[in-house]
Amino acid sequence: MATVQESIPHVIRTADDPRQDGIWTARLSQIQPINSKIRLLRLSLPRDGPRLRHLPGQYIDLYIPNVDVVGGFTITSPPQAAIQTQEDPHIELAIQSSPTNPPAAYLWRPESEILNSTVTFKVGGNFIYPPQTLDPKQYSRLERVVLIAGGVGANPIMSMISAMHEAGITNTADGMPRIVRVLYSSRRAKNSQGDGEEVLFERRLRNIAELWNASKDVDYKYTFFETSGDRAEQEEQRENVTTCYRRISHDDLSKAIGPESSRKDTFVYVCGLPTMTDEFVSLLKHSPGIDEKKVLCEKWW
Template structure:
């Protein structure tokens, strides 16, 4: 059976008719197989999207990629709008004063969207985006906004959304991508006091120690194995969202898979972030019971977002909505499968 392309899988999803030309301005290597892209929006253009949506991404015509790739936007919609920026900021344009003289010029940061993309040699669009960085920087691609896996939940009324007591985000691997956009947007609402529900994040991902062991770098110190937050996609960003009391209230549970642990017995089961925060983790796969515990007795006033590989997503969603199981209202369990 031939694997469906992104366009074929999402044929029934809503799409904006507009195509936008944007510029690759920054590429960050998160791991050897994951890149973070910042794509600047032209000052003469504007892109609007909901937290959780994705883009059809069309590489340049000379790349010979016949179909667009589908990649989730990981930034908040607010960052797609231009904003003031210090003069030394690397991504600025010079705005002239109303009289055109430039005497009262100010620096304006480009609006942008962010994409986190995993290497996939069999996906032509992803393969293009894993060309050597110098070949990609400052080049242009085209994007179209699409998708219905968004926050606030489109399946619930505005009144019900306003009365939510808890939001539980469940991510497996790269399934964190749409949830990161939602979390970032919710953090902004918390800053302004517009969102007061409890937020729980359950994140299951491969142990970075396992990734490092292939190149002989075990990151060992006197306390045993050191796992660093920067090695896990968006971990430090999520931790930061929960640190400020005016932002998100709730917490994170981290699950690391694919590790046998430190044979010396010194492994502390924590990931160390750049600011000194230590994030504890469970050395196992996330289970349905973990999600049910996070929802607790609030399932009538909560929503759950699940995003991961198809087998995981199907298992979790079915268990949550099953009348003989956890019994949540189907409208309160939203999901997207990461292929």
């Protein structure tokens, strides 16, 4: 994730998670500020090195020279971006400013100090898309997938949606579920001048949704819930993209998972702050018609 609960080191908190074999070396090739608290980093991979096969939603154990603490950060890019036939095979990380977390503090140093530096990492995690419980024949095209993100919980969800989108461009029948619902809740921070800052991945998620609006094969809807409180209860809708100025409600969840009669074929991914995740997962697992094993979540606390 972009943040780490500092009282429990990443490697201890995730000790039981599976890790892929191998260690990769990458160059910090690009730094892009998103707002005053979050920056995107590109870690470029050598084209002649071992192939990286990460899955959408996984994280990395990041090893930084002269930093004793191992960092834990979710990969926000799709696996397709790391393919070595790409011009610049890479992974992307979203890093939130955290001065007391040594790996994050290093990655928030001035660009001139860290750009083109070398890091190594391992890949791990089991909060992945497609679901682990399905074999390739079963997930060749899922019926309905609902992705719910809150705050920095957008990180694994972004990787999943990007992977679906990239595969769907190549082959709609195998790349995208028949029905996709994306619910993203976040505050919009203000800068020192009082202007609203960009929200991590909101523009990217909106753009992907708009590209699927005209599809005859995929029913794709994206709703962004801005919780800053400036425009309470207002709603703006344009085609398959909606902006609501409030929190995600239980009614929103019920609509997203679809009619009770079809919920057995619905997979739900939830990642957000502790109270939100616990509340939503409990509600969803007890919703009539839902298979609770198909409600998946990631906790980083």
